[in-house]
Amino acid sequence: MIKIENLHKKYGKNEVLKGIDLNIDNRGVFAILGPNGSGKTTLIKCILGMVIPNSGEITLEGKNIQNQWKYRESIGYLPQIANFPENLRVTELIKMIKDLRQSPDFDETPYIERLGLESHLSKRLSNLSGGTKQKVNLTLTLLFDTQFIILDEPTTGLDPAALMILREMIEEEKQKGKTIILTSHIMNFVEEISDEIVFLLEGKVYFKGSADMLKAETDQVNLEHAIANLLKKTEYA
Amino acid sequence: MLKILKYSFFDLIRSRWSYVYLFFYLLLGVVLLFLNPSLSKAILTLMNVIIMLVPLIGTIFGVMYYYNSKEFTELLLALPVKRSSIFLGQYLGVAISLSLSLVLGLGIPFIIYGLFQSGAIWEFGQLLLLGTFLSFIFSGLSYNIALSNDNRIKGFGYAILVWLLMAVIYDGAFLIALNMFSDYPLDKFALIASLFNPIDLSRVMMLLKLDISALLGYTGALFKKFFGSNWGSLIAFAILIVWTIIPIFILRIKSARKDF
Numbered sequence: 001m002i003k004i005e006n007l008h009k010k011y012g013k014n015e016v017l018k019g020i021d022l023n024i025d026n027r028g029v030f031a032i033l034g035p036n037g038s039g040k041t042t043l044i045k046c047i048l049g050m051v052i053p054n055s056g057e058i059t060l061e062g063k064n065i066q067n068q069w070k071y072r073e074s075i076g077y078l079p080q081i082a083n084f085p086e087n088l089r090v091t092e093l094i095k096m097i098k099d100l101r102q103s104p105d106f107d108e109t110p111y112i113e114r115l116g117l118e119s120h121l122s123k124r125l126s127n128l129s130g131g132t133k134q135k136v137n138l139t140l141t142l143l144f145d146t147q148f149i150i151l152d153e154p155t156t157g158l159d160p161a162a163l164m165i166l167r168e169m170i171e172e173e174k175q176k177g178k179t180i181i182l183t184s185h186i187m188n189f190v191e192e193i194s195d196e197i198v199f200l201l202e203g204k205v206y207f208k209g210s211a212d213m214l215k216a217e218t219d220q221v222n223l224e225h226a227i228a229n230l231l232k233k234t235e236y237a
Numbered sequence: 238m239l240k241i242l243k244y245s246f247f248d249l250i251r252s253r254w255s256y257v258y259l260f261f262y263l264l265l266g267v268v269l270l271f272l273n274p275s276l277s278k279a280i281l282t283l284m285n286v287i288i289m290l291v292p293l294i295g296t297i298f299g300v301m302y303y304y305n306s307k308e309f310t311e312l313l314l315a316l317p318v319k320r321s322s323i324f325l326g327q328y329l330g331v332a333i334s335l336s337l338s339l340v341l342g343l344g345i346p347f348i349i350y351g352l353f354q355s356g357a358i359w360e361f362g363q364l365l366l367l368g369t370f371l372s373f374i375f376s377g378l379s380y381n382i383a384l385s386n387d388n389r390i391k392g393f394g395y396a397i398l399v400w401l402l403m404a405v406i407y408d409g410a411f412l413i414a415l416n417m418f419s420d421y422p423l424d425k426f427a428l429i430a431s432l433f434n435p436i437d438l439s440r441v442m443m444l445l446k447l448d449i450s451a452l453l454g455y456t457g458a459l460f461k462k463f464f465g466s467n468w469g470s471l472i473a474f475a476i477l478i479v480w481t482i483i484p485i486f487i488l489r490i491k492s493a494r495k496d497f
Contacts, residue, residue: 011496045496045497048314048315049314049320050311050314050315050496050497051496051497052494052495052496067493069317069318069319069320070317071317072315072316072317072318073317075315077315079311079312079315083307083308083311083312084308084309084312085248085306085308085309085312086308087248087251096244097312097316099240100240100241100313100316100318101316101317
C-alpha cells in the first residue's frame with residue numbers, strides 16, 4: 001500500500017502540490033485524473049523518487065521512501081513521454097534493463113508477441129514510431145511482475161487494436177492482485193477500467209471514490225460529463 | 238554503479254567523437270616525433286598542447302554527455318538504482334574514456350618510437366598522469382555545470398567560460414597582479430595563486446620535471462625550491478587530487494536534490 005501525507009512541492013514560485021493526502025490501500029486500478037497542470041505527473045514522480053517533495057511523507061508498504069532506492073524493485077513505471085537512449089536497439093534495451101534490475105530470468109517474448117513487436121526488435125529506438133515506442137515501454141513496465149504498476153498516460157500513441165490489448169493486460173494484472181495507478185485523459189478508458197478515481201485540482205485531492213459516486217455527485221450519466229461538470233463548477237466557484 | 242559505468246563507457250567508446258579524439262592524439266604524437274628528433278623536446282611541445290586542449294575537450298565532453306544522455310538518466314531514475322550511482326557512473330564513464338583516448342593516442346606512437354629505451358619515460362609518464370588528472374577535473378566541473386543548468390545553451394556557455402577562466406584569463410590576471418604589485422614581495426602570493434588553478438599547477442609541475450624552470454622567470458627559483466623537493470611534489474599532487482574530488486563531492490550533493 002502507498003500512503004501519502006501532506007505532500008507539498010514547489011517549482012520555484014509555482015506551487016504544484018499543495019498538501020496531498022492519499023491512501024492507496026487495496027489492490028485494483030486507481031485512476032488519477034485532473035486538468036493539465038494539476039500535478040498528476042509530479043505526484044507520480046514523487047512516488048518514484050524522481051521529484052523530491054518540499055515537505056510531506058510517502059510510505060510504501062509501511063516504509064518511508066525518502067532517499068531510498070530499493071523499493072523501486074516493486075514498481076514498474078511507464079513514463080508519459082517515452083524517451084530512450086537513441087542508439088540502442090530494442091533487444092539491447094530490454095537486455096540492459098534486465099541487467100540493471102538484476103532480474104535476467106523474466107521472459108519478454110509473450111509481451112513481444114502480443115504487442116506485435118517481433119519485426120522491430122533489431123531496429124534502433126530512434127527509428128521507431130511513437131506508438132511502437134510506447135509498446136516497448138509497456139513491455140518494460142509489465143515485464144518484471146512488480147506489485148505496483150504506474151502508468152502515466154499509457155494510451156498515448158496507441159491505435160485502437162493496441163488499446164484493446166492494453167486494456168486486457170491491465171485487467172490481467174488486476175486479476176493477479178497488483179496495484180495499478182494510471183493517469184489518462186480518455187474518460188471511456190478510465191471509466192471501464194478503474195476501480196477508484198482520484199481527482200486532483202490545483203494541487204489538492206478534490207475527489208476520491210468510484211466512478212459511480214462521482215457521477216451521482218455531479219448528477220451526470222457518464223464520466224466525461226461528470227468531470228467536465230466538476231471543472232466548470234470550480235471555474236465559476 | 239559499476240553497471241552504469243559499464244554502459245556509459247561502452248556507449249561513449251562506440252561514439253564517433255571518441256575515435257576522433259583518439260586519432261587526433263595519434264596524429265599529434267606521430268607528427269611531433271617526426272619533426273622533433275629529440276624526445277624531450279617533443280614532450281615539451283606536447284605539454285603545451287595538453288595543458289590547453291585536455292581541459293577544453295574534458296569540458297565539452299562533460300557537458301555534451303550529460304545533455305545527450307538525459308533520456309537514459311531519466312530511464313535509470315525510475316529503476317531500483319541508487320541516485321548517486323547513476324551520476325557517478327556516468328561521470329566516471331566520461332572521464333575514463335577521455336583519459337583512455339589520451340593515454341592510448343599518445344602512448345602508442347611514443348612506444349613505437351622507443352620510449353622504453355630512453356630516459357624520458359618519467360617525464361612522459363608524468364605528462365600522461367597530469368593529462369588524466371585534467372580530464373577528470375574538467376569533465377567533472379562541466380558535468381556539474383550541466384547538471385545545474387537545464388538550458389543547454391547556458392550550460393555550454395558557463396562550462397566554456399570556466400575553461401577560458403582557468404586556461405587564459407587566470408594567467409593574464411595573475412601577470413597583471415604581479416606587475417602592479419611588483420614593489421611588494423610576491424613569492425608566496427604567486428605560489429599560492431598557482432595552486433588554485435589546476436592548469437597552472439600542472440604546467441609548473443611539468444616544467445620543473447623537465448628541468449627548464451628558467452622558463453618560469455621571476456618566481457622560478459621559489460617554485461623550484463617548493464615543488465622541486467619531494468614534499469613539494471607530494472603537496473602539488475595532493476592538491477590535484479583535491480581538485481578531482483571536489484567536483485565528485487558537489488555532484489553527489491547536487492544530484493541528490495535535483496528534480497527530474
